[in-house]
Amino acid sequence: MKFAHAFSTFKARLRKPGALVVLLGLSALFTVIEIGNPLELFLRTTRNAVMEKPVSGDIAVVGLDEPALAALGPWPWKSAHLSALTDRLFADGATRVFFTLPLQDQGETSNNLLAETFSRHPGQVYAAATVDYRLGRRKGRDVLPAAALSDEVQTVSMARFVGFWRGVSAVPYRSTIGGKDLESIESALSGVTGKAGERFPINYAFDASSIPYVSAADVLSGHGGSVVRSKDVVIGFNAPGLGEQLAVLGQGHRSPEAVVVVMGAETLKAGKPLNLGWLPGWLLAACAAAYALNAKPLPFRRVALTATALVLLVAPGVLEAFNIFAEAMGGLSLLGMVAVLNLWRRFGARQKKGGTINPVSGLYTTNAIRHDDGQDGRQLVAARIRRYAEVVSALPPEAEKLLIKEIVARLELGAGGAQLYHGDDGNFFWLSNLYDHDLLIEQFMALHVIFRSPIRVQRNAFDVDISFGLDREFNLPLSHRLTSALAAAHAAEQDGTRWRLHDPSLTGQKEWNLSLLGELDEALDKGDIWVAYQPKMDLYSKELIGAEALVRWTHAVRGPVSPVEFVEMAEKHGRIDRLTDFVLNDALKVARSVLADKPDFRISVNISPSLLVSRDILDMVRGALARHEVDPTCLILEITETLAIAQNETPSLLMAEFRAMGIGLSIDDYGTGLSTLEYLRKIPATELKIDRRFTQDICTDKADRAVMRSTIQLAHALGMKAVAEGIETIEVISLLSRMGCDVGQGYYIARPMESKAFLARMAADVAQIRHG
Incomplete structure (x- = not known):
């Protein structure tokens, strides 16, 4: 299913004779950019484990291991120890000695001592040179033996590239280090060399445990003669914290760098390797693909693909026995694409009928997961597009595909090649190929940045927010995890956060929320639910002219409960009318x-859009006005902009009656909802309340400043007052006044407060005005 979306995008092209050309291009591209490298390494690992063989035994390793460090002290050793080790090895019958560790400058006395020792064994001592890439590939530092040793040793190269799998795939025959053309240590050991820039692969089928090994401590104590006699000796680190431990394909462990050097030398001793690369296998697969895409009898297609796949799996192992190396993944990826295409052609229509393909996006739906349910060790991601239904309903039917195309294109940038699944109402899913949790969170952050840019469809621009949910319950079926991931994404959307991890322990939290619902009525009677008042200021006169009533709940056990939490709960469960009253x-x-x-x-009092569907709200407001004997003109009803209000006739009629009574209407949180001129035209509002996100940064952000200025002008042009929320500094008040904003509200003016404190504040404000 990995390439299913690519097939759905290019399905028309793939049904034509050009399908083979498309697949050849895709598979060649994937091979060149090494997408299949992990699978290629897996195949090599399997082959090496099956074809394991011993080394020739002509090369021994002397390890600077823990016993040696315990006997002679920590590294770096004194030159006297290295001199004694060298003399002892030749005394025990070693043919040549190769140092893989750096023999750098240790001062004149130490250098002279080593040089004198090496001079006693002319042409038999080899010292490694390498390149230190710890500061980056462009800042590599050449590391050469001390200059005082250069006349007494043969310098060889230890430069090689360590792959992402912490191992070495191939070694250059020759490298230029410090301006010198040096043959590799493997070439010097084996006597087989090649041209500059030419590389040879390492055959990891050699059993690392069969390499003769002895600790440097044993050599110095006189117990290493039987191991090193008549052999070339490679000296290297084999202790924690010293040197690099490299992966050895097929042997399930890491080995010292010296052991990998021996394997490379054994590869060359078997004859100069022939590296065929990926092209021969890919060409063989191309022939099979051409036959499989055009052969009429279906069984013949299967036979061709299966037989070629078997050849690609088996042939590289057979060839490696003759020191010939070939890669299989280029051909196998092409065969895989052909197999998927044939399945698509055969079962695509049936899948669409079964509801596993979304007809708009061409992506698999979540039904595809449910039809093939099971456990999966990958993290499941849910991406929830906020306001998706509102945006789609505002578009003509044929434009929905364009919207989906834009959304999918953005998601694919951050999904890391994973298969996307299209759920309902703007929900998307994928099983992440990232196992590092921190990398996945970085992916969420990057996607959130990508979705900041408005989506343009048919000359219209739509702001689309996105939230992510993550499920990691790997022991549960995917069908169950879909719900969990989506619930987490929904929770992230409600909290205003970018992502949330599904936590099974939050089941108790859901039960607690249900218990809160049961306590809501009692809390109203007991006074646990109360009203706070936040003053509103006339930005011209700096006089307090009103306030917004904000509901609060102080729970006896839990303490303050978030209004977002219990107001939404009241809306969902039919308690919002009593709470509003x-x-x-x-x-x-x-x-x-x-x-x-x-x-x-x-x-000002907030009214839920869900109450504007019947005349009960009209009776509620009239009854409250009569009960407290106040004029309707003192009341402003704040209504959050929604598509349902703009498109439904009943809310419009009710709001018209409110206005006829003299009640003011405020469009709350302007800029975060539908925000269209059509909406403003249908709502008989008296004020436009601009959301805090456009207020907070107007002193420093040109874009926010421009939005604020144009919104104030729009409000005035429509005969409304402009009200700015979220004022937190005197500089913001000053700038809003200059822009012509009418009313302000925010923490700088006053925080929400209890009714007694609010009445005292208003009385003080009135007294100050009266006394000048």
Whole structure:
């Protein structure tokens, strides 16, 4: 299923004779950019484990291991120890000695001692030179033996590239280090060399445990003669923290660098390797692919693909016995693409009928997972597109595909090649190929940045927010994990965060929320639910002219409960009408107290859009106004902009009746919802309340400043007052005043407070105005 989306995108092209050309190009591209390297390494590992063989025994390794360090002290050793080790090896019958460790400058006395020792064995001592890439590939530092030793040793190259799998695939025959053309240590050991720039692969089928090995401590104590006699000796690190431990394909462990050097030398001693690369296998697969795409009898196609796959799997192992190396993944990837294409041609229509293909996006739906349910060790990601239904409903039917195409293109940038699944209502899923949790979070952050840019469809631009949910319950079926990941994404959206991990322990949290719902009515009666008031200021006169009523709940056990949490719960479970009635009556009672000294005072109360579907809300407001004997003009109803209100006739009629009564209407959180001129035209609002996200940075952000200025002008052009939320500094107040904004609200002016404190604040403000 890895290439399913690519096939769905190019399905028309793939049904034509050009399908083979497309597949050849894709497979060649994937091979050149080495996407299949991990699988190629797996195949080599399997072959090496099956074809394991002993080394020739002509080369021994002397390890600077823990016993040696315990006997002679920590590295670096004194030159006297290295001199004694060298003399002892030749005394025990070693043919040549190769140092893989650096013999760098240790001072004149030490250098002279080593040089004198090496001079006693002319042409038999080899010292390694390498390149230190710890500062980056472009800042590599040449590491050569001390200059005082250069006349007494043969310098060889230890330069090689360590792959992502922490091992060495191939070694250059020759390298230029410090301006010198040096043959590799493997070439010097084997006597087989090649041209500059030419590389040879290492045959890891040699059993590392069969390499003669002795500790440097044993050599110095006189117990190494039987191991090194008549052999070339490679001296290298074999202790924690010293040298690099490299992966050995097929042997399930890492080995010292000296052991890998011996394997490379054994590869060359068997004859100069012939490296065929990926092209021969790919050409063989291309012939099979051409036959499989055009042969009429289906069984013949299967036979051709299966037989070629077997050849590609077996042939490299047979060839390696003759020191010939070939790669299989280029051909296998092509065969895999052909097999998937044939399955697509055969079962595509049936899958669409079974609901496993989304007809708009061409992606697999979540039904595809449910039809083939099971456990999966990968992390499951859910991406939830906020306001997806609103955006789609605002587009003509034929434009939905363009919207989906833009969304999918952005998701694919960060999904790391994983198969995307298209759920309902703007939900997308994928099984992440990233096993590092931190890398996956970085992926979420990158995708969030990508989705900041508006999506343009038919000359319209839409702001689309995205939230992510993550499920890691690998022991559960994927069908169950889909729900968990989506719930986490929904929770992230509600919290205003970018992502959330599904936590099974939060099941208790859900039960707690349900218990809160059961306590809501009792909390209203006991006074645990109360109303806070946040003053609103006239930005021209700097006078407090109103307030917004904000519902609060202080739970006896849990403490303060987030309004977002219990208000949404009340909306979902039919309690929002009683909660609104409570806030409305408390607000009008407070307003009546203020109106005696401040007749132009206005109190704002939030009304859920879900209440604007019946005339009950009209009766509720009329009853509260009559109960507290206040004029309707003192009340402002704040309504969050939604598509349902703009498209439904009932809310529009109810709002028209409110306006006829003299009640003000405020469009709350402007800029975060639908935000269209059509919406503003249909709503008989008296004020436009601009969301805090456009207020906070207007002093430093040109874009926010431009949005604020144009929104204030728009409000005035439509006969509305402009109200700015989220004011936190005097500089913001000053800039908003210069822009012509009418009213401000925020922590700099005043935080939400209890009714007694609010009434005291208003009384003080009135007294200050009266006394100048």
